Amino acid sequence: MSSDFSVVLDQGEIARSLKRIAHEIIEHNKGTSNLVIVGIPTRGSHLAARLTQMLSTLEATNVAMGTLDTTMFRDDLRGSAPRSLGRTELPLSGIHERDVVIVDDVLFSGRTIRAALDALAEHGRPRTVQLSVLIDRGHRELPIRADYVGKNIPTSRSERVKVLLTETDGVDEVRIEGRA
Amino acid sequence: MNRHLLSIADLSKEDALRILDTAAELARVTETPVKKLPTLRGRTIVNLFFEDSTRTRISFEAAAKRLSADVINFSAKGSSLSKGESLKDTALTLQAMGADGVVIRHPSSGAAHRLASQKWMNGSIINAGDGTHEHPTQALLDAYTIREHLRDSNGDLQDIRVAIVGDVLHSRVARSNVLLLQKLGASVTLIAPPTLLPVSVESWGVNVRYQFERDLSNFDAVMMLRVQRERMDDAFFPNEREYSRNFGLNLSRLNQLSAECIVMHPGPMNRGLEISADSADSDKAVIVDQVRNGVAIRMATLYLLLGGE
């Protein structure tokens, strides 16, 4: 499938963004002792894994990590084919009274994050919930905002933002398709 | 996937695996403190049971409720069942109530098909057992259980050797299982007296045996069918003693099974008839797992049929 795209973040820029986010997380939370990093499958989980690796290295400790599939909590299920479920797996220590950082690749309408908040609520009551995204492309439909952003990219609704990661797509790149 | 689940024949191999994978994920989720998923909130599921079945009905009810659906139970046991008038009139009543999904169990083969093909009601129809025809979610939970124990809950059932023992002729569980197991790549052997096998069973692509004894160590799973006392005329076999002696899973046969082989039964069991008490309680028996898996499978089925509508 050929489509016009432009690369807005290359491999190096992605790596630097994640590194900066990791430092911001440590600074904001005064360390990593109470953190749980939770990725939203599919690409959010891979980003969460990378972040957790970085945090663990920086603080020389094991930072807790999990994945959280939000499909069953979506409000837009009707009218499209049922989606396959992604993996949900939270650390044994749970999320109660912890500082949870949700990690996703792109923040758009905010509905996925709303579903993630509902999903999290089923598992416990965190002390805080923070949000880290690689790309914020605007067009929020709900009052949701990210605490840590890799890059802000203003887009029009008709454009598509594609995040490719080595783990799933063989390359690290963020593309915008359909830009005039 | 189709709007309805009437027969295993409605499912492609991909559809079937999708159900198993979805059930696996849902099972993990329900092991956590998560009590309910909001996915089917606002939907109404009707359990339309024209036949007694506490076990299956409760399983579907639990599945629907865990997805936050509203559940209405209709049992025709007490009402006057005048032929098929009940099916049509009941359907029209339910349509007026706005059922999004109907789980139907009926003593007549083809009842679920009739409900789905006539224009009496909208909504998805799930066949929970129609006469001696099929019981699709049972076969799905059986396949899921086999996969859980023998394939680490992954992939299909390629090369798994399953024996189904007992009254195949009257068993909807057997028919659905034969279809699904073959679809997933397993090989199936039917073991039964000739009177309890359908004429033309050779066209099903299964192995057929009249002796239980031989080569028992060559099976990975042995599925014992319930002896259907209530569905039989006379003269299918001389008496229960002879049946049990020749086709019952007793301790001696149990000990011939390989170490990894699992023993299954759709329930309810006639302990002492088709399965001895010690076989049922042995650690090869996964009957309790089957029941547990039933809820996850039915959640997956409800989600995949109704989730996208």
Place this chain on the structure above:
Amino acid sequence: MRIINLVDVTGKSMELAIKDGRFSSQDSPTANQEIIDGLGLTVIPGLVDLHTHLREPGKEDAETVFTGSYAAASGGYTAISAMPNTNPVADTAGVVEQVYRLGKAHGFCDVFPIGAVTVGQQGIALSEMGAMHSSEAEVRIFSDDGNCVWDSLVMRRALEYVKAFDGIIAQHAQDPRLTQGSQMNEGEVSAILGLKGWPAAAEESIIARDLLLNEHVGSRLHICHLTTAGGVELIRWAKQRGIRVTAEVTPHHLLLTDELARSYDPIFKVNPPLRTDRDVHALREGVADGTIDVIATDHAPHPMEDKECEWAAAAFGMIGLETALSVTYKALVETSLITFADLIKRMSTAPAEIAGYSEHGSLDIGSEANFTLVDLRSKWRVEASAIRSKSKNSPYLGMELPVKVMRTFLRGKEVFSA
């Protein structure tokens, strides 16, 4: 009356002359004779059915003699034989005369009642067949259709008894013990569908027994609705041996198979059941080589609630008078197995001969003018709203069929026009 511009069953041009309700010679046209343009239609002797269920008395919600005989006329029939499984059963002179008179009064076609072989069709005691024969209805054919005369001794006695007046025992061949609760043909399809099977052997074993009994007793045996390849072979064997037997087959058994049951739609549920492709072909061959003597409809009306339910709860039977000619044409003539002329022999001449309906089945001068005009080029679609029978349980709904019946005449009077 004179009808010009017609063709006969071979396509040859012809004309008809009718006087006082009989075919007359064409040589002397009278002055004010009505002349009708036949529009190039094909003329056939009125069709004769040896197996019809009119449901009256007792089940008038499904059909009456009025609606049934009109449906027959619209299908091109001028004579039908009413089966006795009514309520009360037609096992006495009184009931057969009632049905006979009703048919006459309505006047759409000749209704010849068939009397029951045994009292109440219970298969135990012979009914008053002699009385029924001597009655106004002049019953000659006896049957317990719906039930099998299962007791060998009773069947033997029945065959012997009717020899007195050249009567016929028409057997509904179905071993009840082998078909308890049976729903459809026993085979690959029934095994998959989980519907109780009806083995061919249940039909064939009774046929075989009755053929041997009749060989011994020398009466007249008629086998109703033959449905299996094995049955055809048995009849063929019997005729070669000189056993006096005649056999009928229905239009639906010449066209439809048990594969249709896969939809679980009981519109296809019938007794005896639809069988396999192999059986259909053997039955067609049987008609072609004369093993099977006649086509008979087994027209079996049922109200919709008896079909709009699950299979096991549904009634057995299909209507067939209005589609018989079209369906058999499709199954036998369009497939080049027999000619149209031979088809009409099987649907009119032969049944009239077997049953002794002397005024039917022929266009000969002097015979009653019982005839039908059909359009062989026309196609028509079977619509429930257009069905004349009171019941609409036809397996052909929505199907397009060849050959349309245009006009039917009974004793020279038009009783149906399309």
